[in-house]
Structure formats: C-alpha cells, structure tokens
Amino acid sequence: MAEEKKQPRIGVFVCHCGTNIAGTIDVEAVKEYAATLPNVIVADDYQYMCSTPGQAKIIDAIKDHDLTGIVVAACTPRLHEPTFRTATKEGGLNPFRFEMANIRDQNSWVHMHDPEGATAKAKDAIRIAAAKASLLEDLYPKSVPVEHAAMVVGAGVGGIQAALDLANAGIKTYLVEKNPTVGGRMSQLDKTFPTLDCSQCILTPKMVDVGRHPNIELHTYTEVEEVDGYIGNFDITLRKKARGVMSQDEAAAKGIVGGGCNGCGDCAAACPVIKPNPFEFGMAPRKAIYIYHPQVVPLVYTIDFDACVKCGLCVEACGEKKAIDLEMTDTFETVKVGTVILSTGYDMFEIEKKREWGYKQFDNVITSLEFERLICASGPTGGHLIRPSDGETPMKVAFVLCAGSRDNTGVGKPYCSRFCCMYSLKHAHQLMEKIPGCQPYIFYMDIRSFGKMYEEFYYRIQNEGAKFIRGRVANVLEDAETKNLHVYAEDTLLGRPVDLEVDMVVLAAAIQPTENIDPVRKMFGVSCSQDGWMLEAHPKLNPCGTTTAGVFLAGVCQGPKDIPDTVAQAEGAASAASIPIHTGKVELEPYFAQCLEEKCAGCGMCISQCPYSALSLVEKDGRQVMHVTEAKCKGCGTCGGFCPGGAIYMQHFTTPQIVAQIDAFLLGGEE
Amino acid sequence: MAEGEWQPKIIAIICNWCSYAGADLAGSARTQYPPDIRAIRVMCTGRVDPLFIMKAFADGADGVLVSGCHFGDCHYIAGNFKCAKRMFLLKSVLKDLGIDDKRLRMTFVSASEGAKWAMVMEDVVKTVKELGPSPINQLKQ
Numbered sequence: 106m107a108e109e110k111k112q113p114r115i116g117v118f119v120c121h122c123g124t125n126i127a128g129t130i131d132v133e134a135v136k137e138y139a140a141t142l143p144n145v146i147v148a149d150d151y152q153y154m155c156s157t158p159g160q161a162k163i164i165d166a167i168k169d170h171d172l173t174g175i176v177v178a179a180c181t182p183r184l185h186e187p188t189f190r191t192a193t194k195e196g197g198l199n200p201f202r203f204e205m206a207n208i209r210d211q212n213s214w215v216h217m218h219d220p221e222g223a224t225a226k227a228k229d230a231i232r233i234a235a236a237k238a239s240l241l242e243d244l245y246p247k248s249v250p251v252e253h254a255a256m257v258v259g260a261g262v263g264g265i266q267a268a269l270d271l272a273n274a275g276i277k278t279y280l281v282e283k284n285p286t287v288g289g290r291m292s293q294l295d296k297t298f299p300t301l302d303c304s305q306c307i308l309t310p311k312m313v314d315v316g317r318h319p320n321i322e323l324h325t326y327t328e329v330e331e332v333d334g335y336i337g338n339f340d341i342t343l344r345k346k347a348r349g350v351m352s353q354d355e356a357a358a359k360g361i362v363g364g365g366c367n368g369c370g371d372c373a374a375a376c377p378v379i380k381p382n383p384f385e386f387g388m389a390p391r392k393a394i395y396i397y398h399p400q401v402v403p404l405v406y407t408i409d410f411d412a413c414v415k416c417g418l419c420v421e422a423c424g425e426k427k428a429i430d431l432e433m434t435d436t437f438e439t440v441k442v443g444t445v446i447l448s449t450g451y452d453m454f455e456i457e458k459k460r461e462w463g464y465k466q467f468d469n470v471i472t473s474l475e476f477e478r479l480i481c482a483s484g485p486t487g488g489h490l491i492r493p494s495d496g497e498t499p500m501k502v503a504f505v506l507c508a509g510s511r512d513n514t515g516v517g518k519p520y521c522s523r524f525c526c527m528y529s530l531k532h533a534h535q536l537m538e539k540i541p542g543c544q545p546y547i548f549y550m551d552i553r554s555f556g557k558m559y560e561e562f563y564y565r566i567q568n569e570g571a572k573f574i575r576g577r578v579a580n581v582l583e584d585a586e587t588k589n590l591h592v593y594a595e596d597t598l599l600g601r602p603v604d605l606e607v608d609m610v611v612l613a614a615a616i617q618p619t620e621n622i623d624p625v626r627k628m629f630g631v632s633c634s635q636d637g638w639m640l641e642a643h644p645k646l647n648p649c650g651t652t653t654a655g656v657f658l659a660g661v662c663q664g665p666k667d668i669p670d671t672v673a674q675a676e677g678a679a680s681a682a683s684i685p686i687h688t689g690k691v692e693l694e695p696y697f698a699q700c701l702e703e704k705c706a707g708c709g710m711c712i713s714q715c716p717y718s719a720l721s722l723v724e725k726d727g728r729q730v731m732h733v734t735e736a737k738c739k740g741c742g743t744c745g746g747f748c749p750g751g752a753i754y755m756q757h758f759t760t761p762q763i764v765a766q767i768d769a770f771l772l773g774g775e776e
Numbered sequence: 777m778a779e780g781e782w783q784p785k786i787i788a789i790i791c792n793w794c795s796y797a798g799a800d801l802a803g804s805a806r807t808q809y810p811p812d813i814r815a816i817r818v819m820c821t822g823r824v825d826p827l828f829i830m831k832a833f834a835d836g837a838d839g840v841l842v843s844g845c846h847f848g849d850c851h852y853i854a855g856n857f858k859c860a861k862r863m864f865l866l867k868s869v870l871k872d873l874g875i876d877d878k879r880l881r882m883t884f885v886s887a888s889e890g891a892k893w894a895m896v897m898e899d900v901v902k903t904v905k906e907l908g909p910s911p912i913n914q915l916k917q
Contacts, residue, residue, distance in 0.1 A: 181800045182817070183792075210803030211815060215894070222811035229814050623848070630851050632794065634888040652793050652851060652887070696819060714822070716853035741852035743822030746859065751827075758818055763789075763828055766816045771785055771835035 113144040113239035120154035120179035129213035160192040167196030174238035178206035199243035206234040236769035246692035251337035251443040261289020263660025263675040264448035270679035272320035286401035295481035298531040299562035316402040332628040336655030347433040349408030366428040368404035372419035389485035444682040448659040454615035467583040468494035494588040499608035506549040509615035518615040523665035525613035533571040649678040696740025700731040704752035711744040784838040784904045786813045794845035801890030809897035822855025839904035
C-alpha cells in the first residue's frame with residue numbers, strides 16, 4: 106500500500122480480434138484517441154492481441170517505455186485476463202498492473218449495427234480502464250496448501266467413476282450419497298444402449314469397488330449440511346441420517362463383538378409394515394426396514410422411520426448381532442478436503458403435468474423408467490412385461506418421445522433430454538425380443554442417435570420391425586371397457602391424422618435436476634442455467650469446472666447426458682480435481698480487504714457484513730481497530746462497500762480506483 | 777445515432793460472477809441492445825458503496841445501474857442482498873435530493889441470462905431517456 110508512487114505510465118493495446126472487433130469498431134480511431142489520454146505513453150493495435158506476437162507487443166512495450174500499467178482492449182477478462190497477466194509479468198511488471206477493457210463481448214458483438222455508438226463506447230471503456238490502470242499496485246497472490254483429500258457428492262455412475270479415479274490416483278476420497286446405497290439411476294436400468302449390456306452387470310463391480318477401496322470413505326444415507334472454506338481447504342459438514350441399523354464396522358467401534366448388519370434380511374422378514382418401494386416406483390412392496398435391491402452397497406439395511414411403528418420385532422429378529430437401534434438419531438461429521446466434485450444427477454419430470462397423455466389417469470400409461478423396471482429380470486415382475494390394468498401381456502405398445510422435452514408450452518422443458526430416443530429404441534428392441542409378435546410404435550419428432558454406434562443401432566431396430574411415426578402425440582384416451590389406449594397424432598410424413606389403438610403407452614418423460622438440489626448448489630456457490638442445471642465455468646473450454654475454484658461437475662447435474670458421456674466427464678472432473686491436490690498448493694487472487702488503521706474508528710460494524718467471519722476487532726496502540734484474517738477473506742468487498750469511515754482498503758478494487766473509473770467516464774470525455 | 781440527439785450518460789456497476797457473465801453471454805449470443813451504458817466491474821455488488829453512486833450523480837450521471845446475482849445465488853453468500861438493502865435506502869435519499877429514484881436501478885441478472893441483460897439495457901436506457909438529463913446537469917448549464 107505505502108509504496109513509492111511514480112507518475113503512471115500506461116500502455117494501451119487495442120485488439121482487432123479479426124473482424125470481431127474491427128468489423129464494427131473503428132480500431133484506428135480508438136487507438137489514436139487512447140494515445141491522447143492522461144498517463145498513456147503508448148497506444149498500439151494488433152490483429153490478435155492474445156497471439157504470441159500480440160503478447161510480445163506488451164512485453165516489449167513494458168521494457169521500451171518503462172510502463173507502470175497495461176490496458177488491453179479486447180474480449181472479456183473472464184476469458185483472457187490470465188493470458189495478459191502472464192504477458193505483463195513476462196515484461197517485468199507485477200501481473201496485477203493489468204486492466205482489461207471489454208470491447209468485444211460487451212461492445213462490438215452487441216452493437217453490431219451501430220458502429221458509431223460502439224466506437225464511442227470503446228473509447229470510454231479504454232478511458233475508464235486507463236484511469237484504473239493508473240492507480241493499480243503490485244499485489245502478490247497468497248499461496249495456500251491443499252488438503253490431500255477430495256469429496257464427491259452423489260454416487261451414481263458419474264460419482265462412482267470420479268471417486269474411483271481420484272482414489273486410484275492416491276487421493277483420499279469421501280463419497281457422499283443421500284440414498285442408502287450407491288448406484289444412482291443406472292442401477293434402475295435394465296439394459297444399456299447400444300451394446301445391450303445388462304446395466305447392473307457393468308455397474309455392480311464398480312459399486313463393489315467403491316465399497317471396499319482403501320482410499321474411499323463411503324458415506325451413504327448422508328447429506329451435505331454445511332460448507333466452509335475455499336479451494337484447498339474446504340471444511341464440509343455431513344449429516345449422517347439416522348439409519349437405525351449399524352454396519353459391522355460401527356458395531357465393532359461400539360465394542361459389540363461379531364455384531365452389526367450382515368445383510369441377512371431376518372429383520373425385514375419380521376417387519377410387519379408394508380410400503381411401496383420407491384426404487385420400483387411403487388410397483389413392488391418393501392418393509393419399513395429395507396434394502397432397495399440385492400446388489401446394494403453397502404449391504405446394510407435401513408429403517409424408514411416415517412413408516413416404522415417401532416414394534417421392535419426387527420430388533421428381536423436381529424438377535425445377537427444387535428445391529429438395530431430404533432432410537433438412533435442423525436449425527437454430524439466435519440471433514441476437510443481440497444477439492445469437490447458434484448455429481449448429483451437427475452429426476453424425472455412430473456409427466457402427469459402434461460394432462461393430455463393421461464399418466465396417472467389411465468393404468469396402462471407408464472413412464473420409461475417404470476418400463477425399465479417392468480422389463481428387468483430383477484424387477485417387480487421378474488422381467489415379464491405386463492399391463493398394469495389386468496396383468497396381460499401387451500402386444501401393441503406406443504412409445505411417446507419428447508414427452509415434456511423440447512416443449513415450449515411452459516408446462517414441459519424446452520431442452521432435449523438427450524438419451525430418450527436411444528432408450529426408446531432399446532425398449533422397442535426388448536419388446537420384440539421378449540414378446541414374439543409384439544409391435545412397438547415409436548412416435549417421434551426427430552430421432553437423435555448422436556453417439557458412437559448409435560445410428561447403426563437405430564437402423565437395426567428399424568430392420569427388426571419397429572414402426573416409426575413422425576409427429577408429436579396430441580392426445581391419449583382410454584377405452585373404458587378394454588383399458589386399451591387410443592393414441593391421437595398427426596403423421597407429418599404422410600400428412601394425415603393417426604388414431605392408433607394400443608395396449609400400452611410408454612412416455613419418454615423429460616428429465617430435470619434432482620429435487621432439492623438448490624441448497625446444495627448454493628452451499629458450494631455454483632450457479633445454475635435457466636433450466637436449473639448446474640453451470641459450468643465455460644461451456645467449451647471448462648466444462649467440468651465451476652466459478653467456485655476447486656468445485657467441479659460430473660454427469661447429468663450439468664446437463665442431460667448418457668452413460669458414456671457421464672463417465673467421460675467424471676474422468677475429466679477427477680483429473681481436474683486432482684491437479685491442485687497433486688500440486689499441493691494453490692494461489693488465491695490477492696483481492697483481500699485491508700484496514701486503514703488511521704481511519705478506523707473501531708466501530709466493528711463491518712464484522713456483521715462479512716459473510717466469512719474474516720473480520721474482527723483487535724487492540725492496537727490502545728484502541729480497537731479492525732483486523733482481517735486473510736485466509737478467510739474472499740475479496741467480495743462487502744465490508745468496503747459498507748464502512749462508514751472509508752477505512753477499508755479493498756485490494757485491486759480500492760475506493761480511489763473505482764471513483765477514478767466513475768470520474769473518467771463522466772468527467773473525462775471529449776466535450 | 778441521430779445528429780444532436782441527447783445521449784444519456786449511464787453507468788453500470790456489475791458483479792463479476794453473474795451480471796458481468798450474463799453481459800458476456802449476451803455478447804456470445806450477439807443479442808443487440810443500445811450502446812449507452814458503460815460498465816465497471818466489481819467482484820460483488822456488496823462492494824458498491826452508496827457514495828460511489830452519489831459521486832456518479834454528482835459527476836452528472838443521468839442514470840446508474842447496479843446489477844448482481846439473484847438472491848441466494850451470490851458467489852459470496854449474500855453480498856447482493858446487502859447491496860439491495862443499501863440501494864433501497866439510497867433511493868429514498870436520492871428522492872429527498874430531488875433526483876428521481878428511477879434514475880437508480882438495481883437488477884439481478886444471472887450468468888445464464890444473456891437475453892435478460894439485453895432487456896435490462898433496453899429498459900434502463902428507455903427509462904433514463906424518458907426522464908431526460910439529470911437535474912444536476914441542468915444546474916451546471
């Protein structure tokens with residue numbers, strides 16, 4: 106702060122960005138104008154400032170003109186600030202003596218038809234940036250150590266893959282799952298397209314691996330309660346929900362020799378309470394003490410305390426293992442990790458909101474996930490597809506694609522849910538394979554067979570005899586007597602209306618972000634897109650990262666994806682999350698608050714403003730002054746915006762710097 | 777712009793994580809809006825000292841926009857909420873000073889709302905143009 110001030114010497118560099126900028130803005134005029142600004146010693150322009158020769162211009166100019174600050178007028182600091190900071194540093198200046206004027210993303214691109222207005226705006230933007238650059242100071246990033254551990258939230262196939270990759274890279278990994286078992290949506294599927302692998306067969310080995318990997322600490326039936334800290338040093342509090350049943354490890358820790366749940370199931374056999382099993386969408390029963398399916402990891406029963414009547418029969422059945430504790434309560438545990446991967450997956454859109462297709466009104470209208478369970482050998486019917494109304498085998502089945510997807514009516518979802526085309530093709534295949542003579546009809550808008558070997562799979566199903574009808578289904582109505590369904594649509598290829606009577610209708614419902622994901626997302630400071638999917642740092646260049654340093658995304662929580670894409674992104678996220686951990690330290694941008702002690706009255710009002718408890722009052726020379734714990738300060742400046750005495754110095758966003766920008770715009774223009 | 781037409785001076789102070797990113801998104805999508813607003817980037821709207829806005833009006837700004845994240849989405853937990861409270865209070869002060877409080881606007885535009893950013897730009901420019909030059913500028917003449 107108190108460094109020796111020399112007269113600022115600023116260099117301004119205007120980028121053409123090909124024609125992105127130069128096609129709208131008069132770069133020559135802007136450059137000439139920049140050269141006339143106060144403190145500006147040199148102004149130059151170049152085709153692509155981010156290129157090697159462009160950066161060389163900055164490096165050379167710093168040396169040739171003894172510059173104290175750099176302004177690059179180009180794209181956005183959110184894209185190229187790091188690039189130009191590096192060039193500034195290579196020129197021998199402190200990298201924080203760089204300021205960017207955004208004349209592309211927020212100027213030439215949005216004022217394409219107003220070159221005069223855009224040029225005037227570019228001149229102002231450079232004037233504003235040069236004013237700030239004149240006041241910039243040397244700053245030094247704070248280097249912090251990174252905890253040699255990571256957390257993965259959500260244990261579907263994406264979370265499982267990410268956790269295994271991290272763990273195999275030698276990193277201690279906490280895998281947190283809100284359900285009693287790992288596996289996620291993939292464990293509800295029967296077969297997977299286009300290879301027709303059995304879903305559980307390829308998933309179960311991975312589920313088992315995470316259950317016994319020495320570097321993975323598995324926390325099922327657990328939710329994230331609180332997040333504190335920053336990259337390298339997240340303190341995450343977990344709520345371990347009361348399961349009512351102890352694992353063998355937990356029992357051993359309590360000194361119950363040979364105790365804990367071994368998955369024998371005697372308790373469930375004794376339990377008198379019967380409830381629908383949500384894993385089977387209510388099509389199969391479960392007891393109040395339950396496991397979802399035989400392959401659960403960990404193999405520990407769970408009590409549904411909302412259903413449990415606490416009769417104690419399970420405790421009796423468990424006997425000497427003493428695994429069951431009906432008085433168990435939620436417990437909390439705080440762990441420290443360096444990086445986090447969110448992999449929270451998806452839910453099905455409530456397709457009953459689309460009244461026209463009759464879901465929950467007519468027995469024989471089901472969703473695709475219900476179809477998966479009905480056709481699955483380990484499902485409620487042992488793999489025999491039946492009509493819910495009468496248990497008969499359906500011989501004509503209609504699949505309704507884009508059920509709630511690509512829907513701009515305001516009721517459904519505007520986006521493509523991406524994997525419904527492919528699983529519906531798979532369903533058609535399964536029908537024809539399992540039920541000889543069964544005829545599938547696929548009502549589609551487009552078939553999007555986007556992946557490797559997917560188009561070939563599409564042709565295969567066509568050749569097998571599935572009938573394709575192009576047109577969105579308008580209405581599904583039931584024949585009250587036979588419970589058959591009439592599907593009304595327009596065949597847009599033949600240009601005529603369709604009234605097709607079928608035994609069963611399967612709705613390929615849209616998908617949406619997992620229920621109640623917002624609190625989790627917000628705890629980690631991750632934004633969402635308008636559709637509620639978590640927002641990546643950059644859609645193309647940083648698809649696994651988020652705007653919170655150290656927090657990464659994997660799988661459908663970022664947007665609809667099939668299994669291969671989910672697994673690929675999980676591997677990417679694991680790689681990204683392991684880099685800071687293996688590097689061992691990260692640099693934090695030095696946007697810390699500082700106290701100007703001579704101005705501080707010690708009122709302490711700033712303390713309540715700080716969201717991170719980074720401020721406190723300390724005694725200095727016999728009076729109270731504010732003190733900043735830099736490791737906690739994240740540089741938002743909320744204290745600085747509030748301090749009534751102007752005693753807070755917000756590095757890189759100081760009051761004089763911001764006021765200089767305001768003045769430069771409003772007082773410094775051409776008159 | 778038409779010759780001799782009055783051009784308002786409007787300044788926007790916007791947060792790095794939501795509104796600035798939203799404004800960039802409007803750019804990538806080439807969503808067009810009027811070029812009358814100049815932006816200053818801060819990390820969080822919580823940084824916005826009401827005095828910055830008073831200073832802008834004293835300097836002759838015809839309008840000031842402060843734009844941050846939606847409530848609950850702040851990168852710094854609640855900086856936007858604290859800013860909104862300050863702006864609410866500041867509006868009543870402005871009124872007492874004879875500055876129409878419509879000249880100060882706070883909006884919430886997320887990183888995924890490029891189109892909304894363009895709408896905000898249109899609307900702020902329209903509002904300020906309807907109000908005409910700031911009374912402070914009239915005093916100066």
